[in-house]
Amino acid sequence: MNRMQATAIGFMAVLLWALLALFTVGSAPTPPLLLNTLAFGIGGIVGLVWAIATKSLDRMRQVPLRVYIFGTLGLFAYHLLYFSALRLAPAAEAGLIAYLWPLLIVIFSGLLPGEQLRAGHIIGAVLGFAGAALIITGGGTRFGSASLTGYLLALMAAFTWGSYSVLSRRVSEAPTASVAIFCLGTSALSLPLHLFFEQTVLPSTTLGWASIAGLGLGPVGFAFYVWDIGCKKGDIQLLGTSSYAAPLLSTLVLITVGVAAPSMTLLWAALLITGGAAIAARTSLKQTSANSTNG
Structure with a gap:
């Protein structure tokens, strides 16, 4: 698998994350920690099937405990912060802040060994963020101080996922199937916290349960496995910038089902x-070409 193939595989996660908003709305009124428990439990089962299909079970046993702790805390923290932010602040504004993570991935990736941040990456990321801002806010800029706690949680979520995605390159020896343990660990960690802090509210409709199943199979399931491949073996700067397609695709999904116009x-x-994305892609291709020529 070459660098561009891995990048394309990683982009599949962006396509799946386009369904995150739709399934999250459909899963209401399930509280965040309980949603983590159920969705990541399903996502973990997806991972075990992945591990069996790729014959990775033996390699998973060789993964250091610190890697499993890192992955579990990354998934758990981001989703707890994200869902909590959307409960405490207007979804549009909180979502805009949370969507700083692709920009942070592009910037943070310049700190990795063998990576170099160029002007084209920055310009592409800024343009992408401007497009994401238009989609999420509808062109508005209403940020009320009454929702400050939610905004701060959204900002923490952005830094959490941006850092997790970039730092996952440092544990590239771990097989992608090990993400199954991250998911199961997130589910196991969320359950006791849910029982302690939240009231148990389960969906009362088939749509609600189908939405939770959809989350576990897609946006918080299979998506993490292909994202792991992209972050570890692909062009992480291009991948981070192209992640701005998520709010665009999410909006198109909502238009298709009649929620948005x-x-x-x-x-x-x-x-x-x-x-x-085109500017960032051109920059990455020129950089790859130059490195090949020099090599």
Whole structure:
């Protein structure tokens, strides 16, 4: 598997994350920690199937405990912060802050050995973020101080996922199937905290249960396995910038099911996101070509 193939596989996670908002809305009123417990339990089972299919069980036993702790805390912390932020602040504004993580991935990746941050990556990331901002806020900029706690949690979520994604390159020796333990660990860690801090509220409709199953199979399940491959073996700067397609695709999904309506805001956001990704892609390809020539 070459670098660009791994990047393409990682982008599959972005496609799956486009369903995150839809499934999260459908899973209401399940509280965040209980949602973590159920969805990641399903995601862990997906991982065990992955491990059996790729014959990775033996390699998983050789993974150091610190790697499992790192992965579990990363998934647990981000999703707890994200879902809590959307409970305490308006979803549009909190979502905008949380979507700083692709920009942070691009910037943080410049600190990795063998990586170099160029102007094209920064320009592409900024354009992509501008497009994400248009989609999430609808062109508005309403940030009320009454929701400050939610905004701070969203900011912490962005830094958590940006840092987790970049630092996962440092544990690249761990097989992707080990993400199954991260998911099961997140589920196991969330359950006692849910019982202590939250009231148990389960979905009362088939749609609610289907949404939780969809989360576990896709956005908080299979997505993490392909994202792991992309972060460890792909172009992490291009992958981080292309992640801005998630809010665009998420909006298109909501339009398809009739929750949102098409608008000029969406058109401009599409142009910004596509243009930003194209600039970052061109920069990465030139950098790869130059490295090959020098090598």
